[in-house]
Amino acid sequence: MSTPQPVRGTRDLIGEEARRHFHVIETARRVAALYGYDEWSTPIFEETGVFARGLGDTSDVVTKEMYTFTDRGGDSLTLRPEATAGVCRALVSNGLTQSLPQKIFYAGPMFRYERPQKGRYRQFHQIDIEVLGSDSPLADAEVIACGWHILQELGVAQDTVLELNTLGDKTSRDAYRAALVSYFLGHKDELSEDSIARLERNPLRVVDSKDEGDRRIVAHAPTIDGCLTEPAYAFFEKLQEHLARFGVPFRRNPRIVRGLDYYSHTAFEFVTTRLGAQGTVMGGGRYEGLVEEMGGPHTPCIGWAAGIERLSMLMAAAPPAPASVAIIPVGDAAEAAALDIAQSLRAAGIRAEMAYRGNLKRRMERANRTGARAAIILGESEIAGGLVQLKDLVSGEQAAVPVAELVRRLK
RNA sequence: GCGGACGUAGCUCAGCUGGUAGAGCGCCAGGUUGUGGUCUUGGAUGUCACGGGUUCGAGCCCCGUCGUUCGCCCCA
Numbered sequence: 001m002s003t004p005q006p007v008r009g010t011r012d013l014i015g016e017e018a019r020r021h022f023h024v025i026e027t028a029r030r031v032a033a034l035y036g037y038d039e040w041s042t043p044i045f046e047e048t049g050v051f052a053r054g055l056g057d058t059s060d061v062v063t064k065e066m067y068t069f070t071d072r073g074g075d076s077l078t079l080r081p082e083a084t085a086g087v088c089r090a091l092v093s094n095g096l097t098q099s100l101p102q103k104i105f106y107a108g109p110m111f112r113y114e115r116p117q118k119g120r121y122r123q124f125h126q127i128d129i130e131v132l133g134s135d136s137p138l139a140d141a142e143v144i145a146c147g148w149h150i151l152q153e154l155g156v157a158q159d160t161v162l163e164l165n166t167l168g169d170k171t172s173r174d175a176y177r178a179a180l181v182s183y184f185l186g187h188k189d190e191l192s193e194d195s196i197a198r199l200e201r202n203p204l205r206v207v208d209s210k211d212e213g214d215r216r217i218v219a220h221a222p223t224i225d226g227c228l229t230e231p232a233y234a235f236f237e238k239l240q241e242h243l244a245r246f247g248v249p250f251r252r253n254p255r256i257v258r259g260l261d262y263y264s265h266t267a268f269e270f271v272t273t274r275l276g277a278q279g280t281v282m283g284g285g286r287y288e289g290l291v292e293e294m295g296g297p298h299t300p301c302i303g304w305a306a307g308i309e310r311l312s313m314l315m316a317a318a319p320p321a322p323a324s325v326a327i328i329p330v331g332d333a334a335e336a337a338a339l340d341i342a343q344s345l346r347a348a349g350i351r352a353e354m355a356y357r358g359n360l361k362r363r364m365e366r367a368n369r370t371g372a373r374a375a376i377i378l379g380e381s382e383i384a385g386g387l388v389q390l391k392d393l394v395s396g397e398q399a400a401v402p403v404a405e406l407v408r409r410l411k
Numbered sequence: 412g413c414g415g416a417c418g419u420a421g422c423u424c425a426g427c428u429g430g431u432a433g434a435g436c437g438c439c440a441g442g443u444u445g446u447g448g449u450c451u452u453g454g455a456u457g458u459c460a461c462g463g464g465u466u467c468g469a470g471c472c473c474c475g476u477c478g479u480u481c482g483c484c485c486c487a
Contacts, residue, residue, distance in 0.1 A: 064412080112486085114486080115483095116480090117480080117481075118481070205485095258487090259487085277481080305487095328445095361447080365447055367447065369447085
């Protein structure tokens with residue numbers, strides 16, 4: 001194959017797939033606006049430090065999975081692997097830490113150097129909302145409710161389940177980590193190799209292991225509940241109350257964990273069984289240290305991100321492209337009149353198309369193929385009488401109609 | 412980074428124990444020079460993913476590469 005192909009892990013969005021993709025974004029944008037979120041857009045690449053900061057050196061993430069390059073000025077830059085870090089950076093860069101909270105909606109491409117799988121690409125697209133600068137559990141509940149609302153509007157809510165957990169505050173989490181490490185060390189001989197490695201690097205992740213043997217051990221591992229401080233417990237209780245009021249059903253899943261230090265309290269995922277190994281459709285939680293990492297003040301935040309590709313796959317069908325009206329002149333003399341009609345329909349908000357060339361038969365074929373709802377046919381005799389032939393392409397009925405009445409007939 | 416499956420026309424796929432490439436759909440043109448969808452007649456299209464090897468001969472067998480896909484690892 002010598003013709004250029006899209007590079008590994010990237011793909012073209014055309015036709016049905018494009019319509020699905022943009023339908024997800026438009027739906028999310030509309031619903032987020034109902035909840036009072038403003039849309040932001042930040043650069044697609046940042047100084048590498050914006051993403052590397054706060055990730056620590058615990059995982060493969062920084063070393064293996066970022067698209068990092070040196071530009072001509074010698075600076076290390078990285079294609080954003082997620083939206084949140086850039087949003088937090090923008091908050092600080094623009095002095096908005098003085099006007100909190102900020103409620104942000106975001107949509108755009110992200111980049112991770114990973115092995116492509118179903119619903120996992122190197123250039124992928126996310127919708128994302130964040131509330132920056134609120135420590136109220138009401139913010140958590142609203143963020144989740146907004147996500148749930150979007151899933152409902154997309155028609156995928158019935159295929160997903162909200163799984164909810166709390167990581168508690170720092171004191172709770174430190175206690176939990178210590179409890180886990182001591183429990184797993186007691187079962188070290190029974191753990192998989194992968195999990196023994198996790199125990200060193202990122203003990204919370206053992207809880208998330210897919211290995212059968214590990215799962216049996218994890219089933220009896222201590223849960224966060226026994227380690228929660230009083231305020232952390234109260235926060236989680238309040239969140240669940242609010243969610244009930246918002247009418248969002250959820251299931252407690254103590255296995256949802258987050259490895260990085262700046263996560264706290266709420267952690268959640270909307271999951272589905274319909275996408276193989278990539279079951280998470282929308283995931284998020286509370287984080288408290290990221291804005292500080294960008295040089296701002298301590299700022300508690302809550303948000304989620306959802307993969308547009310995965311949502312598109314779950315969606316039954318994209319709404320069809322709007323049907324247009326095909327304007328078909330017969331003979332060169334009719335073309336000018338046809339253009340005038342096209343412009344008058346468009347001015348009235350009616351989608352209208354005129355082919356650039358072709359005889360009547362070909363233009364009719366094209367009108368049919370593109371799903372036009374009606375054809376307007378005009379030749380010399382029609383022009384002379386101020387009429388056109390208006391043909392309904394669904395019913396096949398055709399009648400002579402005065403030009404002046406077209407907009408009213410097609411509205 | 413690791414493992415399995417797959418790669419033939421624009422699309423979906425067939426192709427026998429190795430003998431030199433096919434179907435359906437779509438596309439183009441005619442039947443119909445002012446009427447689409449249905450019907451009908453005809454037509455075009457392939458470096459058989461790429462590179463090497465075995466063979467008189469490779470779409471088919473062997474090796475490598477690339478890509479797709481499913482899973483593992485990872486998942487900010």
